[in-house]
Structures are given as structure tokens and as C-alpha cells.
Amino acid sequence: MTLTDPREALADQSDFIGYLVGLAGVARMVHTLAADGDRRAEGPRDADDFVHVLLGLASIGAAIERFANSAMAQQNPTAETPTPAAPITRWLR
């Protein structure tokens, strides 16, 4: 299988959603770290690159959760009037 020979429903086998869920999980872990009850004895330190990497992960996780929430909000109004299930064919291209 190559880019010039796409297979039907390849996207259904993709782990892309798994990546997003994993990133959202890491972002939640960052929030858990920030909410940790044990405070540094020396007091807060300056925010260095390591802290900003954690913040970057949290930001990406927040964006992913926003995507998921907006998608669910769009789906909910139609949930009461379900349409007949149509076969969905997804293609790589």
C-alpha cells in the first residue's frame, strides 16, 4: 500500500485519534502535577524551559478537548432525530 495506491477505509485503521487522546491524557497529568499538594520547600522557582514544555503540552491538550467538546455539542442536537445509518466510506485521499 502506498500513497498512490490508497486502500478503502484506511483512515479507520489510523491511530490518529489515539494520539489525540494520549496527548489529552498527558495534558491532564500536567494539571494533576500543578495541583499536587506537596509544595516546594524553597518556594516557587522561575518558569524555565521544562515548565514551558509542560505548559505547551497542557495547551495542546486543552485544544484537543475543545475540539472534542465542540464536536459533541454539534452532534447532540441531531441525537433526538437519528438518521438512518448510512455506510460511511473513508479514504486516505
Add this chain to the structure above:
Amino acid sequence: MSPEVLIGMLAELERIRELTLDLVEQQAPRLVPAPPDEAGGTEQTVFDLLLGARRAVLGNPAAARGLHDLLVAEGHRYANTPRGARLRDGLVASEAVENLRRVWEMVSLNVLDGPAAPNAAPDAWADLLADAVIGHGLDDSILARLRPEGFA
């Protein structure tokens, strides 16, 4: 040169890169610590995860540095928002973050920090590997006597 040949060359270069990394690890066994004795399932899994993270960083320094810089830039942007600023204040005061920082420094050996040319491996990466490979075989007990106290 046809695209097929170029792609084949890229695949071969990737294979050579992996084999070179294997050789570096053989020359510098300190980069690949022995697995813990009688490790349970969870401990072994964590060890494998940390070792995999180290190999990913040491084996792909330019890509790892690029991702690191991307996350740092996004972190700075997020810290300028009210939610991000609250999170930053929580992180800088957290003891758990300090523990995680020690784990990360131990795993990455700090090769992603410091100066780096754009899209290139950081200088610290080359320094570390040179130290680990060239220093292997030297009698460190003699060198240690010449090293002033506190000198890394």
C-alpha cells in the same frame, strides 16, 4: 536520480543511522544501563519506557530539539493566557514537577538544552556522545584524583 532511488537512499540512510546508534551504545555502555534485577512487571515496563525515551532523544537529536522548541514556544504562548498563567504558577511551586524534572534530566542527560543551530542537533548532544565514547576505556579512578572537587 529518480524519486524511487532517492527514497531508497533515505531508507538505507535510516538503517545506517539505527546501526550506528547501536554501535554507539555498545561503545558507551553507560548510556544503556542494565535492567533492574528481579524487576516486576510494572518496574520493567517503566524501565523500558524510560530507556526508549532516552534512545528516541539520543537517536533523533535534531527532531527532538525541534519538538522541544515547539512545545516551549507553545508553553510561552499559553502562559500569556489567564488559564495558562494559573497553571504555570501551580507548576513552578509543585514538588511533583521537581521530581519529574529529575526523571527527565536523568533520561535525556540534558542533551536538548543549550545552543543549537537551526534544524540541527544541539551542541550538548555531540559533547555528551563524545564524552561517553572517548571517555570509555580511560581509567577514571586516576582521572578522578586530578579533578577538583565539584568539577563535573
